[in-house]
Amino acid sequence: MEITNVSEYEAIAKEKLPKMVYDYYASGAEDQWTLKENQNAFSRILFRPRILIDVSKIDMTTTVLGFKISMPIMIAPTAMQKMAHPEGEYATARAASDAGTIMTLSSWATSSVEEVASTGPGIRFFQLYVYKDRNVVAQLVRRAERAGFKAIALTVDTPRLGRREADIKNRFTLPPFLTLKNFVGLDLGRMDKTNDSGLASYVAGQIDRTLSWKDVKWLQTITSLPILVKGVITAEDARLAIQAGAAGIIVSNHGARQLDYVPATIMALEEVVKAAQGKVPVFLDGGVRRGTDVFKALALGASGIFIGRPVVFSLAAEGEAGVRKVLQMLRDELELTMALSGCRSLKEITRNHIVTDWDQPRVVPRL
Numbered sequence: 529m530e531i532t533n534v535s536e537y538e539a540i541a542k543e544k545l546p547k548m549v550y551d552y553y554a555s556g557a558e559d560q561w562t563l564k565e566n567q568n569a570f571s572r573i574l575f576r577p578r579i580l581i582d583v584s585k586i587d588m589t590t591t592v593l594g595f596k597i598s599m600p601i602m603i604a605p606t607a608m609q610k611m612a613h614p615e616g617e618y619a620t621a622r623a624a625s626d627a628g629t630i631m632t633l634s635s636w637a638t639s640s641v642e643e644v645a646s647t648g649p650g651i652r653f654f655q656l657y658v659y660k661d662r663n664v665v666a667q668l669v670r671r672a673e674r675a676g677f678k679a680i681a682l683t684v685d686t687p688r689l690g691r692r693e694a695d696i697k698n699r700f701t702l703p704p705f706l707t708l709k710n711f712v713g714l715d716l717g718r719m720d721k722t723n724d725s726g727l728a729s730y731v732a733g734q735i736d737r738t739l740s741w742k743d744v745k746w747l748q749t750i751t752s753l754p755i756l757v758k759g760v761i762t763a764e765d766a767r768l769a770i771q772a773g774a775a776g777i778i779v780s781n782h783g784a785r786q787l788d789y790v791p792a793t794i795m796a797l798e799e800v801v802k803a804a805q806g807k808v809p810v811f812l813d814g815g816v817r818r819g820t821d822v823f824k825a826l827a828l829g830a831s832g833i834f835i836g837r838p839v840v841f842s843l844a845a846e847g848e849a850g851v852r853k854v855l856q857m858l859r860d861e862l863e864l865t866m867a868l869s870g871c872r873s874l875k876e877i878t879r880n881h882i883v884t885d886w887d888q889p890r891v892v893p894r895l
Contacts (some may be wrong), residue, residue, distance in 0.1 A: 531845075532853050534817050534838045541844035548576050548698040549611045552727075553840045556784035557690035561782035562792065566815030569792035572885045573824045578786070578870030586863050587873045592809065592832055593679055593754050593775060598628030600874060601822055601858050604780075604813050604834035605655030605681060609708050610638035614843040618647050620839055623851035625650030627859070631799060632681050632834065638702075640709040645675035653679040655758065657686065660736045664714055667752045671710075677720070680751060681778060682744065682838045685759030687737040689727060690786035696724045744772040758813070759786075761796040763803035777804060780813035783836055794825060801829030819861020826874060827882040853876075 531537065542550050556563030603624050610616030617639035623684050623863055624631035625648060632653040638830040654672035669680060683814060694700075699722070702708065722729045736743075747755055754775030760766050761781060769777050779800050781790045790796075793814035800808050809831035816822060816833050825833050835858070842850030871877045 530866060531853065532857075534835075534842075534857055537838065537841040537850060537854065541841035541843055545612065545844050548700055549703075550701050550844075551694035551698055552608075552692075553606070553612070553837060553844075555692050556788065557692055557841070558788040560784065560788065562781055562788050562790055565792040566781070566784050566794075567792075567817060569794045570815060570818075570821045570824055573794070573828075574883050575820075575865075575869055575885055576881055577868055578881070581870035581872070583867040583870065583872055585872060586866050588859065588863060588866070590832060590874050592811075593756075594628060595630070595678060595871065596810075597630055597651065597832075599859050599862065600826060600830075601816075601855065601862065602630040602811075602832055602834050603632055603839055604783075604836035605632040605634035605653075605683075606703060606840050607634045608619035608638050608706065608708075608844060609840060612840045613847050616843070617644050618852050619843060619848035621647045621650060621652065623848050623855060623856075624652075626852060627855040629855065633672075633677070635683075635710060636708050638706045638709055640712075641668075641672045641675040641677060643709065645677075652677050653681050653756070655681040656747075657683055657684060657872035658736045658739050660735050664711075665747075666750050667714070667750060668710060669747070669753070674750060677753070679754045679756055679775070680747065681756045681758045681780065682745075682747065683758050683782070684739070685780070685782050685786050686735065687739060688732065688735075689850055690788070692785060695727060699724070700727055702727075711863045741768055741772045742837045744769070748773050748822075756811070760800055761790055763792065763799045766800045766803035766810075774808060776809045776811065778811045778813050778834065779830075782832075783814055794821075794828070797825060797828045797830060814834040816858075819858050819865045820861070822858060822862045823865040823869065823877060824882055826877045827879055830881070 592601045617637050621644045630651045634655050635657045692764040756776040757769040757774040758778035759780050760777045779793045779797050811832050812825040812830040813834040838854045842854040
C-alpha cells in the first residue's frame with residue numbers, strides 16, 4: 529500500500545512494534561483528552577484563501593535563531609528512538625540534515641550527542657532535562673556544545689512524569705539491549721524494572737522537582753547557547769520566559785503526556801504569541817499531521833513547528849526513508865496549501881488567511 533499521508537505511518541508502526549514500545553510512543557496522560565484534542569483542534573480553524581495571485585514560485589525557507597532552514601518544519605525531541613528502529617537517532621539525524629531542517633535530540637536518546645554529531649553536518653538542538661545533580665547537567669550541556677549543537681531546548685513541564693496508564697499496565701522499561709546513551713558514563717543510563725512505569729520511577733529518582741525560573745538564568749551562566757523554553761502554554765509564563773532570558777518559546781504540552789485537560793497547543797498558541805510581542809520567536813509542538821496544520825500555526829503567529837510522533841512512527845515503519853518521506857510529505861502539503869491560499873512566502877501568511885471558531889464576527893475591510 530502506498531503511503532500518501534503522515535498519519536498512515538501510525539498503523540504500520542503499531543503492527544511492527546512490540547506493544548510496550550508502541551504504547552509508550554502513542555499514549556498520552558490519563559484520559560488522553562488532550563492527546564485527541566491536540567489534533568482535533570486544528571479542524572476548528574478554517575481557511576480564507578486569496579485567489580488570482582501568481583503562485584508559480586513558492587519560497588518556504590526561514591531562519592531559526594539565525595540558522596537558515598529549508599522549511600518551518602523541524603523535528604521535536606522524542607526519547608529512545610532505537611526502540612523504534614535499530615538506527616534510531618542516527619537515521620533521524622540524517623533525514624533531518626538531508627531535508628535541510630533542524631533535529632532536536634532528546635536527553636533520553638539511545639544515541640549520544642557525539643554519536644549523532646558523527647552522522648555528518650546538520651543543525652541540531654539538544655533537549656535538556658535538569659537532573660538533581662547539576663554537575664550532570666553542566667557536563668551534558670558542555671558535551672552538546674562541543675558536539676556542535678546550536679541551542680538548548682529546556683523542557684519545563686516535567687517536574688514529575690505525567691500519569692501514562694499504558695506504561696503502568698505494560699510495566700514500561702527501556703529494553704535491556706538499549707541504554708540512555710548520554711548518561712552511560714554517569715551510571716544513569718539504565719532504567720530499572722518496577723511495578724509501575726520504569727520511566728516514572730527514573731524521573732522521580734533523578735529529575736529535579738525544584739526547577740524554577742532562577743535555573744533558566746543559571747543555565748545561561750554555564751552555556752553561551754541560546755535557550756528555548758519548551759512547555760509554555762500561557763501568556764504569564766511567556767512573559768516570565770522572556771524576562772528570564774529565553775531566546776525562544778516552544779508552545780508544548782509534551783505531546784499530551786503530562787497534564788491532561790490542558791488545551792491543544794494550537795489553541796494556546798495565539799495567547800503566547802501575543803504575550804511575546806515579537807521579542808522572541810514562538811514555535812508550536814503537538815498535533816501537527818498535515819501541511820494545512822503547519823500553515824494554520826504560522827497564520828496564528830508561530831515561527832515554525834516541531835513534529836514528534838510522526839517521526840518515531842515513520843522510523844518504525846521504514847527507518848531513515850520513512851522519516852525523509854514524512855518531512856517531504858509535510859513540505860509538499862505546506863507548499864500546496866500556500867499556493868491555494870495565495871501565499872508565496874512565509875511572511876505572506878497572515879492571520880487574515882484563517883478564521884477560527886473563537887474569532888469575533890469579522891468586519892471585512894473594504895478595498
